[in-house]
Amino acid sequence: MTIWIFMMAMVSQATATDNGLTVSGRVKARLADMPAAMTKIADLLLESPSAPLELSITELADQAGTSAATVTRFCKLIGYSGYTQFRVGVASDIGRGDAHESWSTDIGREFHPEDTPREVVRTLLNEHVRALEATAGMFDLDAVQAVARAIATCRHLDIYGIGGSAVMAGELQGRLYRIGVNAHCWGDVHGGLTSASLQSKNSVAIGISNSGRTDETVQMLSQAASAGAFTIAITHETSSPLSATADITIGTAAPDLYLQPDDLSAKHSQLMVLDLLYLLVAQENFAETAAKLAASAMAVSGHRRPRRPGRENDRLSLRIQGDLS
Known part of the structure; x- marks a missing residue:
């Protein structure tokens, strides 16, 4: 239970601070400001967006040819307090992507989550x-x-x-x-x-x-x-x-x-x-x-409530009165 609460808090924090940007969007936005060591991390992430979910901070650093400390600085540069929150951001992005893919598969190509009720009808x-x-x-x-x-x-x-x-x-x-x-x-x-x-x-x-x-x-x-x-x-x-x-x-x-x-x-x-x-x-x-x-x-007629005589006329009268008032 404690771990679950912690993860939910992390997801909420990541969602609240992402300003609508995906992890790859953040990386691209800050790419010009990155030193060479961080650029290696950026290149790895843009090529393999899900890598942080499979790799520890040390393993990610090794694959990028840099250090764990550089990975931590990279996370902070793109807006995360550390590697754990960064990984939650990556997971959230993948979840959003899966949701759209699932929508397309399960609901279909003609409908979109943003459609108005009129468009759906x-x-x-x-x-x-x-x-x-x-x-x-x-x-x-x-x-x-x-x-x-x-x-x-x-x-x-x-x-x-x-x-x-x-x-x-x-x-x-x-x-x-x-x-x-x-x-x-x-x-x-x-x-x-x-x-x-x-x-x-x-x-x-x-x-x-x-x-x-x-x-x-x-x-x-x-x-x-x-x-x-x-x-x-x-x-x-x-x-x-x-x-x-x-x-x-x-x-x-x-x-x-x-x-x-x-x-x-x-x-x-x-x-x-x-x-x-x-x-x-x-x-x-x-x-x-x-x-x-x-x-x-005839057999089921006794189970149906009869219509009240003049009910439609009463409704019409009330509607007219409402229009005139």
Whole structure:
């Protein structure tokens, strides 16, 4: 605990005194004022910025061809009280660099930490629209119609997905179940494999995976195929192992690099496929679908608070009064 408190204090001190300059920025700023011995240290640091984290003060001096005392004077010249604080400054710089690199990798190239909320909204909207348009352009509507008919007439439907794709599987299951499809979703491979093994030629199985390379989803869909089920893959990677397992693949737009690793535009593309399947299945027996939707709506109606008559008019009146006052 004492060491941790000491290091935190050192980081705070280094951050408070760096005036926004990195260690290399400080070195370059004072390079013209350095004697020859310190210039050797500067050259070493500019070539290997992380060297102080790996070397003691003596080892750094040896590599630079100077003395430990000169290293200490060098640290003070660029604004640090000693070698320990200097090393904290170096670590802080590397941490900042890693943070930007991580942001670029995990969040993406289209977004920046300094973006305003308006810029974030505009970028998100553009990316989502692009993903939806690309997905719509990929549809083989005859194949999608065949999938919808198979779902509407199947004895049992399994939907498999892991992680974020499990959420999509649950979404489709909930919609189809409400209109009378015997649908089940599985985000756990043990349960999914058990269910898949009980499939038959009168069953349908859907595997959802953005990459098409999630082992558990591939295993579950493969097991369903072995049991005789009609299998569908929903993925952006049409040459993936999941696609190779399926009878039909419904493609979604490949995720842009703008948002990684779990890119939101992929979810919107997947939802578009789910919406399309749901609507086409509902059309297969419209009268029965309408009756089931009405029955399910009636069943939950008692759990919804009624709207107060005239509430919108009351709000409008209050707004007008506020504008006039």
